[in-house]
Amino acid sequence: MELSIQERLKDLRVERGLTLEQLAEQTHLSKSALGSYEAEDFKDISHYAIIKLAKFYGVTADYLLGLTGTKNHPNADLADLRLSDDMIELLKSGLVDNSLLCELAVHPDFPRLMADLEIYVNGIAGKQVQSANAIVDTMSATIMKQYNPGLTDPQLRQLVAAHLDEDEFCRYVIQRDINGIALDLREAHKEDFFSVPEDNLLEDFLQMIEETVKEDSDPEQAALVFICKRLKLNLKKLSDEEKKWLKKIAQKSDLLKNPNTQRGRK
Structure with a gap:
């Protein structure tokens, strides 16, 4: 959800832990003017005040005016971001919610998701799984040779159950990562939900x-x-x-x- 100019100004002040009086003292803008900028019936803000508040909060004027959601990196070089042409086109297309995508990417568990995804995509876990399965298979063969238990033997069934399927295991780990992040994002936006009518x-x-x-x-x-x-x-x-x-x-x-x-x- 896009924040209004009033909401951005108030959020920045609250983040600093400042009252209107304290903000007025530090910016040399009048308390009444600052209060009017945060009011719901706000109509206008002077160029001088925009520049003054942008410098004070360390954000861009475009951010204060609602022209961008980026506070500190208005002119980031695309080359530094290492985005492909397809990714840039997707972000510009409006087909996805870029704000939600940003929330997903900055979630504290997102790096773990990317690490697990990389392990799966690059097949890094394959050799480890194969080694673990080889040990289980060797133990199963030894037990079968020495004791010849039936296929319903509990100990033998445990060894069979311990045999890992690489795809299933990795997809389970990735799904667990995504579920955790999705639940957190849903919780963060629970106040945004519109009431659902009881009738169908x-x-x-x-x-x-x-x-x-x-x-x-x-x-x-x-x-x-x-x-x-x-x-x-x-x-x-x-x-x-x-x-x-x-x-x-x-x-x-x-x-x-x-x-x-x-x-x-x-």
């Missing part, structure tokens, strides 16, 4: 089509009824002129060009 909107939507659109009904009238129900309008109270315009709107709806319900079809 899709079920209501389909039910409404069945109620208003019948095979032998007038498609035009059905369209009007359908739209009025969705907009919570009383069709009977609409004037002829309003109904006329509503019909024109209904004719532009792709949904109502084929009003017969598809529910239940496979």
Whole structure:
């Protein structure tokens, strides 16, 4: 979620542990002006104040104005970031949430995830797993030769269970890393969730089509009824002129060009 100018200014002040009075003393800006910059009905901030506060907080003016989410690295060289052309295009495309991607990358457990992923991708764990499996196989063969236990023998079954599958083990480790990070991010954003309605909107939507659109009904009238129900309008109270315009709107709806319900079809 993008922060407003007011929120950015207040967050920076709170991070420094400063009151408005203390900030005014250190920046030589008036307390009333500083307070107005953080107020919900904030309208304008002078160029002088922007430059003064940006220098004081050690951030860019673009960050204060909400033009970027980067506080301290406005002109980072792409070559230093070692990003591929495909990655740059992805970040510019809007296909992914870049803010969430940043949160993922700066999570304290992200380096561990990358290390485990690198181990799997590069096959580094393969030799270690093979060595461990070789020991288990040798022990299993020795037991079979000396004691010839049945395949249901508990000790033999334990050795069989100890035999590692490299792919399954590495994917389990990677999945565990991702799950932990995902849970933390979800917890951090729990206040952002919109309340979920108790009723099933899709079920209501389909039910409404069945109620208003019948095979032998007038498609035009059905369209009007359908739209009025969705907009919570009383069709009977609409004037002829309003109904006329509503019909024109209904004719532009792709949904109502084929009003017969598809529910239940496979």
